[in-house]
Amino acid sequence: MAEMAVQGSTREAAAGPYDRARALSAFRFSDKAFYWTTRACAVSVLLILGGIILSLMVGAWPAIRQYGFAFLLTSRWAPSADPPVLGALAPVYGTLVTSVVAMLIAIPVGLGIAIFLTEICPLWLRRPIGLAVELLAGIPSIIYGMWGFFVLGPFLANTFQPFMIALFDGWPVLGTMFAGPPSYLSLFNASLILAIMVLPFITAISVDVFRTVPPVLKEAAYGVGCTNWEVVRNVVIPYTRVGVIGGIMLALGRALGETMAVTFIIGNSFRIPSSIFAPGTTISAAIASEFAESDGLHQSGLILLGLLLFVLTFLVLAAARLMLLRLEKKAGN
Structure with missing residues (x-):
């Protein structure tokens, strides 16, 4: 029984570092996913704004060329x-x-x-x-x-x-x-x-x-x-x-x-x-x-x-x- 308890504690000790590394890896992945998701949302605002400006300029170009200032x-x-x-x-x-x-x-x-x-x-x-x-x-x-x-x-x-x-x-x-x-x-x-x-x-x-x-x-x-x-x-x-x-x-x-x-x-x-x-x-x-x-x-x-x-x-x-x-x-x- 004593040997079995020692073996169980040894397995838990061996599994401990592996579990912590796995948890840290999951945390890093979720943190990076959160970072890139929020960054994509922020960049999408700039892309939408740029698209609106570009479409307005393209549509208005004939009038700009015709009338100018x-x-x-x-x-x-x-x-x-x-x-x-x-x-x-x-x-x-x-x-x-x-x-x-x-x-x-x-x-x-x-x-x-x-x-x-x-x-x-x-x-x-x-x-x-x-x-x-x-x-x-x-x-x-x-x-x-x-x-x-x-x-x-x-x-x-x-x-x-x-x-x-x-x-x-x-x-x-x-x-x-x-x-x-x-x-x-x-x-x-x-x-x-x-x-x-x-x-x-x-x-x-x-x-x-x-x-x-x-x-x-x-x-x-x-x-x-x-x-x-x-x-x-x-x-x-x-x-x-x-x-x-x-x-x-x-x-x-x-x-x-x-x-x-x-x-x-x-x-x-x-x-x-x-x-x-x-x-x-x-x-x-x-x-x-x-x-x-x-x-x-x-x-x-x-x-x-x-x-x-x-x-x-x-x-x-x-x-x-x-x-x-x-x-x-x-x-x-």
């Missing part, structure tokens, strides 16, 4: 002419105007909602308001467009726009900016729809970053007699400004590329109006409204508009990243 400076859009006359100035102008006006409306409202939810709102009211913000983010864009066309557009044309036209009539700059006649379809109507659509992004991200402020900082500010406004201005906003700006830039990227809702309510007019109450168009709306019936040089021009929108969005995101890096560096110093 003049494509950016021409406001006329006449695809039925012989030869077609295509210019991106009006869609680019409409895209920038609607996005800027939408952000001017959405930023203060979104930040106000976020500040109210995190600093002032009673506990029993936070849940309903937060749920309402989440529901706004989940509504499809085509529903926003239909609501804007059938409800918001008539309301603005019959009440708000006549009031603003009469209010600023005769003013040097604002009189032209808010000139009539009222219209169901206009740049301002599209901007308001965009503001409502990007509002949940600004609010949700701002609420999340505001909640990261250490309570001791706010308690210290309240302890020395600061009001709610002073705490928000001097403690909450400076502590979370990087995250807030990131949320704003994310919302701006959504506003630049929104398609269906804008197509419903902007009017799809290829011109540069002096009044925001006049119809206009954006890059995404122009592509959505004409691409199905386009061919040849007309289709290439629409693809070139898509390439311009891609470049514009990239520049906005790059500027946001640069701004965030500078803020982080300044905060570190």
